[in-house]
Amino acid sequence: MPSILNRRIVLASRPHGAPVPANFRLEELAIPAIGSGEVLLRALYLSLDPYMRGRMSDAPSYAPPVEVGAVMVGGTVSRVEASQHGDYAVGDLVVNFGGWQNYSTSDGTGLQKLGALASPSHALGVLGMPGFTAYMGLLEIGQPKAGETVVVAAATGAVGAIVGQIAKIKGCRVVGIAGGAEKCAYAVNELGFDACIDHRASDFAEQLAAACAKGIDVYYENVGGAVFDAVLPLLNTAARVPLCGLISQYNATSLPAGPDRLSMLMGTLLKKRIRMQGFIIWDDFGHRYGEFFVAMSQWIKEGKIKYREDIVQGLENAPQAFIGLLEGKNTGKLVVKVAE
Amino acid sequence: MPSILNRRIVLASRPHGAPVPANFRLEELAIPAIGSGEVLLRALYLSLDPYMRGRMSDAPSYAPPVEVGAVMVGGTVSRVEASQHGDYAVGDLVVNFGGWQNYSTSDGTGLQKLGALASPSHALGVLGMPGFTAYMGLLEIGQPKAGETVVVAAATGAVGAIVGQIAKIKGCRVVGIAGGAEKCAYAVNELGFDACIDHRASDFAEQLAAACAKGIDVYYENVGGAVFDAVLPLLNTAARVPLCGLISQYNATSLPAGPDRLSMLMGTLLKKRIRMQGFIIWDDFGHRYGEFFVAMSQWIKEGKIKYREDIVQGLENAPQAFIGLLEGKNTGKLVVKVAE
Numbered sequence: 001m002p003s004i005l006n007r008r009i010v011l012a013s014r015p016h017g018a019p020v021p022a023n024f025r026l027e028e029l030a031i032p033a034i035g036s037g038e039v040l041l042r043a044l045y046l047s048l049d050p051y052m053r054g055r056m057s058d059a060p061s062y063a064p065p066v067e068v069g070a071v072m073v074g075g076t077v078s079r080v081e082a083s084q085h086g087d088y089a090v091g092d093l094v095v096n097f098g099g100w101q102n103y104s105t106s107d108g109t110g111l112q113k114l115g116a117l118a119s120p121s122h123a124l125g126v127l128g129m130p131g132f133t134a135y136m137g138l139l140e141i142g143q144p145k146a147g148e149t150v151v152v153a154a155a156t157g158a159v160g161a162i163v164g165q166i167a168k169i170k171g172c173r174v175v176g177i178a179g180g181a182e183k184c185a186y187a188v189n190e191l192g193f194d195a196c197i198d199h200r201a202s203d204f205a206e207q208l209a210a211a212c213a214k215g216i217d218v219y220y221e222n223v224g225g226a227v228f229d230a231v232l233p234l235l236n237t238a239a240r241v242p243l244c245g246l247i248s249q250y251n252a253t254s255l256p257a258g259p260d261r262l263s264m265l266m267g268t269l270l271k272k273r274i275r276m277q278g279f280i281i282w283d284d285f286g287h288r289y290g291e292f293f294v295a296m297s298q299w300i301k302e303g304k305i306k307y308r309e310d311i312v313q314g315l316e317n318a319p320q321a322f323i324g325l326l327e328g329k330n331t332g333k334l335v336v337k338v339a340e
Numbered sequence: 341m342p343s344i345l346n347r348r349i350v351l352a353s354r355p356h357g358a359p360v361p362a363n364f365r366l367e368e369l370a371i372p373a374i375g376s377g378e379v380l381l382r383a384l385y386l387s388l389d390p391y392m393r394g395r396m397s398d399a400p401s402y403a404p405p406v407e408v409g410a411v412m413v414g415g416t417v418s419r420v421e422a423s424q425h426g427d428y429a430v431g432d433l434v435v436n437f438g439g440w441q442n443y444s445t446s447d448g449t450g451l452q453k454l455g456a457l458a459s460p461s462h463a464l465g466v467l468g469m470p471g472f473t474a475y476m477g478l479l480e481i482g483q484p485k486a487g488e489t490v491v492v493a494a495a496t497g498a499v500g501a502i503v504g505q506i507a508k509i510k511g512c513r514v515v516g517i518a519g520g521a522e523k524c525a526y527a528v529n530e531l532g533f534d535a536c537i538d539h540r541a542s543d544f545a546e547q548l549a550a551a552c553a554k555g556i557d558v559y560y561e562n563v564g565g566a567v568f569d570a571v572l573p574l575l576n577t578a579a580r581v582p583l584c585g586l587i588s589q590y591n592a593t594s595l596p597a598g599p600d601r602l603s604m605l606m607g608t609l610l611k612k613r614i615r616m617q618g619f620i621i622w623d624d625f626g627h628r629y630g631e632f633f634v635a636m637s638q639w640i641k642e643g644k645i646k647y648r649e650d651i652v653q654g655l656e657n658a659p660q661a662f663i664g665l666l667e668g669k670n671t672g673k674l675v676v677k678v679a680e
Contacts, residue, residue, distance in 0.1 A: 061611050228606070238623075243606060243609055244610075245610070249603050256598070257598050257600065260596040262602055263586065264602070265602050265605060266561075269616060270584075275615065275617040275618075276609060277615040277616070278609040278610035278612065
């Protein structure tokens, strides 16, 4: 019988700017033993998400950084391989925060049993953190009303694609922003957005203004930078800006050159009486996951929400896939298939 | 019988930077005649407020600018001098948006009859727009909870003084920011703030940090600029920032030199999941004036809200008083007594 090892990917060094493969290291260790009251979990799917870039740095943030030498954090769908815990049996599927590794252990804290899903991986996307993030940020902070114009950046990403489709369900005009003609075509033809503008186009700002003839009532922010610069002058009076992510800034090593527009932004929020609000899904809305799950499951069943995954095979390919995620290379939810 | 004229102050020219006396012009005209369904109103008190600086410029804002040559806008308490309107009798006191002049006419639109007040001028302050602004901005957007730390800038101004006292009623620790030792002493000794920091002190940021040992949960923003720069790093997770005014910026003619901190501000709002929201009192909350009036009247009756006015005599002194307001020279609500 061959010896089986636990493979894991640790943070080898902190990135300066964009992460590179050398910031990660693949290690092999013995599979951890479990004690009384614990379960051994084998990861089937690992979620890759932009927030992980923040955890690689030691700048102050809402969550502690991953220590150099420690396993990278991340949400997983796992199967119970061994159990000394009364609530879990071998073969049960759970969602856990297992990290970038094949095996993890748990005393049950933070485990969530999986119900019947079309694919277990959906628990990491449309029915998990990204879908929940889209739902609460748009509906609670964005408060879209029928007939309003909703703009969402990173429109074909795991969060943006859901935001736009929920906004369509609510009767809004939906304009996406994405990188490249292919993604834009997908947003319009498959996801049903009214328009999608390529932020790489030289006349991006003009195209966005033309697509938002009545201005922007809700801007769901995932990106920041040049995309936000084009959005800002189009924001309507009483607009809402749920601040979910700023992926264009995550690799920045210094502030851009001046002038300093901080006071200009605040002046715009004041004059147009705009609400801008950052949120972290579990901290702000964790108690409402059940409500989200019911609503989203129903929409999926009715065919109102379409969902695409970008599945990468093999834990060893996670670093390269994550680097690509920050470069905007994926369409749909990026997931690593770790085991069958 | 001496002929009586209407004196009014018009915008002579748009200011470049801080307003100067030459931007205003005193004119004398015949008292306007009224027709059927109209009333003639004589101003007793004129309110001077920071937002008027915005109306002197033609930069895009939430309200149209005052045209050059037109009378300056402003809220007034007036007495009905002649009436051809069934709802108003000679001698009635009303609140109206009469502007910087002795006499105005109205068809009843925008008039509000005055109830019994300690002084009619209170309808322009603690029971009027500034008090209402303090109340809704703090309670609705700020949502202070007992035990939290609330910081308010322009702490002895017409809005700030009320914000701090309401926050005390709600059980918060209240730290004011004001210009000079005299104002700070007034905020602590008379208004009952827990502390008040002089923003002119060389170690202002350090003093503010020391006074907010548990960070800042609600920052009621009236000022911007260097004051906000000291507040920003102290904001707690899930802090709320009602954005009421940016008086330090109103005379700015260009953006400050870089680096550009716009993305830094958005990153902070995201990581700390902060809500920043601009508001314009009548547009956002006009329908709730009655609720405010009842609550504030009760607090005044119970001695829980103290209120100071800075009363300037004579319409002709309004420009100089307004210039002083923007320089932070007044303590309490600035009002011009126009007539007995």
